[in-house]
Amino acid sequence: MESKISLKLAWLAIIFAVLQSCEEPYLPSIPESTPQIVVEGYVEAGDSDQPVIVVLTKSIPYLSKVSSDVLAASFIQGATVQVNDQEKDVVLTEICLNDLPEEERKQALALLGITGDSIAYNICVYVDILDQIDRKIGGKYDLSVKIGDTLLTATTTIPQLVPLENFLWEMPPGKPNDTLAQLKVTINDPANQNDFYRYLTASQGGNLIPPLTSVTDDVLFDGQRFEFPLSKAEDRNADFDPDTFGYFLRNDSVSIKWCTIDKAHFDFWNTRDNAANSGGPFSSYTRIATNIKGGQGIWGGYAVNFYRLKVPEK
């Protein structure tokens, strides 16, 4: 008996030794690379008041530590950013948040989805201040960005709205739980067309954030009406808890931004999510797709359905 136990312990020791991999810091010698110009711009229609906004940055070379100075320096100022809504050209106005009065600065930060006070660096954006661009379902928008002699262009569209229906709060599967709820929603996917969806959620008083996999196409459910569980988005930087992941807290106030997007916009987030989620020994790298000619990033149209919900008590 004793020898059996010691044999078992020996096994466990061996298994432990084998399964325990070793991790060491690694600083690869990487050749200098020229920075890329990165565009992040959105045009939204439907349940959205957000004027057209474009952020221009330079990609930041690989460094082990990135300070706020480096981030602040990555914003590109003095560019000419112009959007055409097929009827007129509108030149966007450059605004640096530190130049704004405190109240407006807070509003602008909220618009950008940043909780205000702690931001340590100056953010500069290009905004359609007067909301002149005709943001509408079915619209097409051309973007052109001129930085010195460099010209970047992109085009995006805002597809038809496809709303969510029947919000149901259910007990999560598995072990009974009084504090968590699973959200189920219904969608009626239009038949015979390629639809692409993206969503973000806000909970516990936080900002809207995308879930780890934030987009889907309708290849598997084209033209169907069906109910599916909609996961709560989790902060990428937070620790992963396999028992609560994706569930909403009872009694919480929740926002859901449910959007239809076009193919190029989908490709950007699809590759981005994949790049952010992959890693590990067997996965290859994923280069993030872009619809920006001459640069990186995204010029994306959103058809927005916005929902404010209260999670019921059990």
Added chain:
Amino acid sequence: MKQILLIFICALFSTLTLAQESFTISGYMRDAKSGETLIGANVFDETNPDQGTSTNTYGFYSLTLPQGKHILTFSYLGYQDKKYDIILDKNISLNVEMSEGVLIDEVVISAEKEERRKNVEGTQMGTIALPVENIKLLPAIFGEVDLLKAIQLLPGVLSSGEGNAGFYVRGGGPDQNLVLLDEALVYNAGHMLGFFSVFNSDAIKNTTLIKGGMPANYGGRLSSVLDIQMKDGNDKSYAVEGGIGIVSSRLTVQGPIVKNKSSFIVSGRRTYVLDLIQPALKGSSFEGTNYYFYDLNTKWNYVFSDKNRLFFSGYFGRDVLTFRQPTRDFYFDLPYGNKTATLRWNHLFNEKHFMNISAVYNDYKFEFDGGQDEFSFKLFSGVKDWNLKADFEYYQSNIHTFKYGANLTHHTLTPNTASAVLDDVEFSTQFKPKYAIEGALYFLDDIKLSQSFSINAGMRLSTFSQIGPYTSKLTSKTFGDFEFVKTYFTPEPRLSVNWKLNHNNSVKAGVSRTAQYLHLVSNSSSTLPADLWVPSTEIVKPQKGIQYALGYFRNFYKDMYETSIEVYYKDLYNQIDYADNYVNDISKEVEDAFVFGKGRAYGAELFIKKTTGKLNGWFGYTLSRSERSFEDIENGRWYPAVYDRTHDLSLVLNYKPAPKWDFGMVFIYGTGKLFTPVHGFFIVEQNINLFYGPRNSARLDAYHRLDISATYTPKANKERKFKGSWTFSVYNTYNRKNPFFVNFDIDTNTNTGESQITGSKITIFPIIPSITYNFKWNQK
């Protein structure tokens, strides 16, 4: 071409005239104790050693000699020579039983010597046979003897990763190796993400690797052939063999069904590491989660007469992963594995004409079945083949052998077929299996034109047709059952020549064209069980390759050392990959995401082998380059393939100071693996996104490792039925931290502006000691 034809005709004529006053002696060579046929054993005329031949894969030989008296020597590595005085005045059938032993050193040396002469005298380049008994003496990780990892120690062959059984040959991809187990194609030769191979060494008799100048009887892959033969089973008496190791245990039983006529072998292996930690998982969030793999090999044969023999061999292996998370009602099962069955009929038309007909079935399946609450999800993919092949060997004379044959395969390739059920709504991918018929005819002629010049020329005509049922993606045309959708045809000429400079030196050269109609494209750094085999279709064209090789072969010190230097250059066409921004998505067919390009690979290989003495082993060094270019990847820039490794060196030593002890040592050094580095990052939606540099533009640190082993057989000399031995081995003896991969983590708070990207180097196998107990009952 005309000149070559002319040479053939002349040679044919000359051998025909020679044959007029000659007779043939033919038969099988077998192990006296087990009745196991011996592959590659030699027979030669002692008075004229140039007159010799060796047995084929079925142990058959045929030697034609002039009328008169001859002393024939039969020899095989590790066996005592057998000599026969023969008066040849008619055709003779002679089956020879060889006894194992080292009774008289001289005898064994002469056997080995004959074997070693092949290095200088054979026409075939880049071919290495590894008897499984030699492989068993090498140190092995976790004590698991692994044929594929032994193959990786040969020059020109690279490991696909730390501890991985996957291999790359001369700059080719992992799907470009033809892996055959008793003629059945093995589509996925790895267990446990490739860390172990599917070949249970106890059931294996012989392994041959052909890495260049593939002879015309093989086809369907660009880079190499790994031809593995299973043991036939002891037809004289029952025998048992097994082993108990850290990771798995093995048991093999074999014996006669009808003595000297019919035998069987059954061999099994199963892992149990995670079974042992089940008690620890009890009550945790993951109770019920388990993983194991197992293999079952079996073979049965029946000798009807000297002219007819029937074999049946089968393999069944599965990896089974069961994941359970009861706290969330979440589960999935992930079983996958290969199944093969081969029915073979050996027939002798006469003493010179040998035939083998095989009917082969093989099947690789990958399944996933999971769910949570009212949601369930299933995924299935696989390959299934029915294959009929006929191979003929005609031993025209000692200097002239023909081989010819035909091969027909029906393939069914099931792409990722996914279905999901959510409450009562069902979703599924509408992909249908793809069907194809692959055929080949070949002719091969091995001829010795003079004492110093031999030629091995062959032609393989291969064809591949995608067949219905299918609806064309290009024309929307619908094809019915067996209706041809798209047909490809490739003539594949193969030629190698040997110019013997003198007794110890020869120069060999070869050129071979190869075509490959089934492809496995992996988006990962290693091949994974979920990777899909896809056929050539109206969209995917066959891969093609041409290889040129030149080598100098020399034996030293009375053939004690075999050496060679080979150089090669390969052009590869219609290579397949995924674009940089490919996202694996089971709702899309992979062929729609393929990009097509070209490749080239070149290198030099040095091989020094010491085959005799208490200390033996080999040293191999490869200097090589492998590159790819795709229009859709960085505008066609030539970049080093993931299979590229500049330097690769291995030193393998065996030392047997006394019968009770065997020591083994392996040292490996290789240039670091390539990867695509992070060059920077950009911020979108408050999150950091990595920005990658050119593909494969950085390397991990160099890889090196030393493994040692010692095998102790307490009663080695005693004639007893039961023998046990202990193998102690240490993997990565000096605990080198070889990087397995590099991972980039981002830790960021964009609100405060503080961000950190950390690269980390992950090592998985530190120093690993292991112990295995092996036993044999009534077995050599």
